[in-house]
Amino acid sequence: MPLSEHEQRMLEQMERALYAEDPKFATALEGSGLRTYTRRRVYQAVAGFLVGIALLMAGMIFTQIWLGVVGFLVMLGCAVLAVTGWRKAPKAGERQGRGGPSAGRQHRQRRSMMNRIEERWQRRRDEQGH
Known part of the structure; x- marks a missing residue:
């Protein structure tokens, strides 16, 4: 059963009041933090990629093949995360508000x-x- 017109208006009033009182929280609820989340995910993936390179090099230096393989897998996984996160990130000029x-x-x-x-x-x- 859909909301009545009165209930719909009340809900819209509450939504506007939330935007007026705490716009940062309201936009976080709306999902506009996607850009920040994907950017952070890409940075973490790049850091993980560097750790993977270090593991790969350590595996080569200490002649531990399993360590080199683990380093390569970490690099591969982080590269996939970085690329998918980069593609999902909104563009710099793209607005995520109501008019975008x-x-x-x-x-x-x-x-x-x-x-x-x-x-x-x-x-x-x-x-x-x-």
């Missing part, structure tokens, strides 16, 4: 969030009523 190119996708995500909230609300009402 991904606004339609965010609108759909917000709608699905609204559907989940509506379902939870309905479940609570049903549990209290019975």
Whole structure:
């Protein structure tokens, strides 16, 4: 059962109040922290790649083949993480707000969030009523 118009307006008011009171928290809930997350993931992957190189070199210096293999696998895994993280990262000029190119996708995500909230609300009402 969808929210009534009054409930919809109340929810929109609460959303606007959250943006006004704590915009940083509101954008974190909205998922705009994706750029920071992917950037951090790429940096971690690069650091892991360097550790993999060190392990590979240590395996060669100490003639421990297993250590060289582990280093190579670490390098390979980190390279894959860095490349996938780099591709997922939003471009520098791309806005992630309501007016950006991904606004339609965010609108759909917000709608699905609204559907989940509506379902939870309905479940609570049903549990209290019975």
